Amino acid sequence: MIILKRLAEWGILLVLVNFVFPQRVYAYIDPGSGSYFLQLFIAGLLGALYSIKIFWTRIRSFLTKQALPSKLARILKWRD
Amino acid sequence: MNSEEKSGVKKPVPSSFRDPSGFLYFQGDLIYRQVNIQYKDDYDRLIDSGLYHTLVKSELLIPxxxxxxxxxxxxxxxxxxxPELIPFLSFPYExxxxxxxxxxxxxxxxQGKALDFGMxxxxxSAYNIQFRKGKPVLIDTLSFETYxxxxxxxxxxxxxxHFLAPLALMSYADVRLGQxxxxxxxxxxxxxxxxxxxFSTYMKFSLLTHIHLHAKSQKRFARRAIRANSKTMTRLAFLGLIDNLKSSVSKLSWKPPDTEWSNYYLDSSYASEALLHKKQLVxxxxxxxxxxxQCVWDLxxxxxxxxxxASDKGILTISCDMDSACVEKNYFECIKNQETDLLPLLLDLTNPSPSLGWENQERISFLKRKPGEAVLALALVHHLAISNNxxxxxxxxxxxxxxxxLIIEFVPKNDCQVKKLLLSRGDIFPNYTQEVFETEFRxxxxxxxxxxxxxxxxxxYWMKRDPNSPRQ
Structure with missing residues (x-):
């Protein structure tokens, strides 16, 4: 119980520190808050679409018994 | 180069001030880029990882x-x-x-290749791209950072x-919006x-996301601080974003219409023999x-x-026209023939690209760039004199x-093209004669x-500027 209490305290402290001293993203050009948050918002969807694209390319390559395009093969190697 | 030359006058390139990673400067006719200490890790990674070599080999990055x-x-x-010097700079609005x-x-x-190498x-910026030997190439070697x-x-x-919005506007609204x-x-x-x-572009997923929702998101989150640890974007999502942008850009198209000018040689009164003779003279x-x-401007x-x-003789030729369809067709021809010495550009000679940006020095005006040692001005003078007074x-x-x-063509008033220009207006050009033309050019x-x-x-006419010319 004490351990849980301590963990909760540490958790609250970390959150507070985070708010008081927020870590900012610095780039020499302004990435734009709206542009940044939009990417995070659509990230899951784009990742899923990309996975489906890779999946279908794999299926197509298997069915047509063609070698994967070199770039895709590199990506798959990295993902695996 | 001796020590005096090494310590010679270094003239900073006016557009190279934004990125603290380094900057460009001229020393004499040579261009150098200083890599600052703060960019050390990223520069070393670019070179040591093999990314630089890969990009240069693929002609994607300036060597x-x-x-x-x-x-x-x-x-x-x-x-x-x-860096290798780009012989003639051009800008996206051209x-x-x-x-x-x-x-x-x-x-x-x-960007895709950079990610493969952890960068x-x-x-x-579209200004980081220039046309080199007929192909676009990245000229900013310091554009990379560790991913x-x-x-x-x-x-x-x-x-x-810089890219998606102008291309979408040119494709879906009007090509002139590129300006x-x-x-x-x-x-x-x-x-x-x-x-x-x-409104139809709201139905296109990529434009809905990257333009319309993006614009709304910018408004919604304006001035809100970005905290690095707030949320993350997986590498797969990052690759998905790049792939989606690539497919969005690839799908955008614009078919150059058959304008009066792009079909000029098909429709005009040029007899094929006259055209051949003109080519032979040039x-x-x-x-x-x-x-x-070293450089020819065809205006x-x-x-x-x-x-x-000119370009077939191995001379760098800047081929300018104010008609978007002509420039597009010219570029298609360059690609088809893999031409390396021809650069088609969109330019209205009566309103050429001015100097732009901070202190009017970031983007140099057209007329202040590498001079065209020789200029071709064929079937042009009557447009300047009569259409533009x-x-x-x-x-x-x-x-x-x-x-x-200068190789210049005089088109007299009895030519059918000049008659067309005078159809809808009064002839207020009594001095537009061959005699006055010769007197003024002499x-x-x-x-x-x-x-x-x-x-x-x-x-x-074939002319050479007089050494005692008032503008010499």
Whole structure:
């Protein structure tokens, strides 16, 4: 119980520190808050679409018994 | 190079001030880029990872050689590099639709390759792309940073403003909206692009996301601080974003319509024999120029028929026209023939690209760039004099400022093209005669050759600027 209490305290402290001293993203050009948050918002969807694209390319390559395009093969190697 | 040359006057390139990673400067005619100490880790990674070699081998990045740090322009130097010099700079508002599209696609290709090597583009300015030997190439070697897992793409906004928004506007609204890039030097604001695009673009997933929702997101989250640890973007999502942008750009298209000018040689009164004779004259006059010019400007080049006479001789030829369809067709021809010495550009000679940006020095005006040692001005003078009300004196004065050699065509009033120009207006040009033309041009040039084009009333002149010319 004490351990849980301590963990909760540490958790609250970390959150507070985070708010008081927020870590900012610095780039020499302004990435734009709206542009940044939009990417995070659509990230899951784009990742899923990309996975489906890779999946279908794999299926197509298997069915047509063609070698994967070199770039895709590199990506798959990295993902695996 | 001796020590005196190493410590010679270093003239900073006015546009190279934004990125603290380094900057460009001229020393004499040579260009150098200082890599600052703060960029050390990223520069070493670019070189050591093999990314630089891969990109240069694929002709996607400008090659450079490292030189001694004695060439440095300040004490913050980690390295000094000497990039290959681009012989003629051009800017996005001077490119045709497909030139801008190709520049966008290589930016994304470079980003894809960078990710393979654990790096990412930290900017995606269209001004970082130049045309080298007929192909777009990235000229900013310091555009790369180490990819940090979880971080979204910092250059996403810039890519959408510099490439996607103008391309979408040119494709879905009007090709002339590409000229907004001349007004907005950091790319077209997305709220403006969103308001100008037709409603049907809301039905396109990529444009809905990257333009319309993007614009709304910018408004919604304006001035909200970004905290690095707030949320993350997986590498797969990052790859998905780049892939989606690539597919969005690839799908955008613009078919050059058959304008009056792009079909000029098909529709006009040019007899094929007259055209052949004109080509032959241009070729002969170019051959007679001694020494051979390093750069030719073909002003009012249409689809580049005469530009190719110069570029086929291995002379860098800047082929300018104000008609977007002509420039697009000219660029298609360059790609088809893999031409390396021809650069088609969109330019209205009566309103050429001005100097833009901070202190009017970031983007150099067209007329202040590498001078066209020789200028081709074929079937142009009547447009300047009659459509734009310029006196022949002003026309001659202008040409004397921009070239040493001039091949120019005089089109008299009894030519059908001039008659067309005078159809809907009064003839207020009593001085538009061949005699006045010769008198005015003789004030600045020595006329070396005069030949009447067969089967026409037109005359081609070959001139050399007089050493005692008032503009010399």
């Amino acid at each position: 450079h050689e490292e030189v001694a740090t004695e060439y440095a322009a300040s004490s913050e130097a980690y390295k000094v590099i000497k 490119w045709s639709f497909s030139q801008l599209k190709d520049a966008a696609l290589i930016t994304l290709e470079i 990412s583009l930290k900017d995606s 940090r897992e979880g971080q979204p793409w910092v250059a996403y906004r810039q890519f959408c403003q 907004l890039l001349r007004v907005y030097i950091d790319g077209i604001p997305l709220d403006l692009a969103s308001s100008l695009l037709p 070729s002969e006059f170019l051959d007679k120029m001694n020494p051979k010019p 009012g080049s249409n689809v580049g028929l005469f530009s190719r006479i 310029l006196s022949l004196h002003k026309v001659a004065d202008f040409f004397s400022q921009i070239c040493k050699w 004030k600045y040039f020595t006329i070396l050759g005069t030949v009447k084009v067969r089967h026409t009333e037109r005359t081609i």
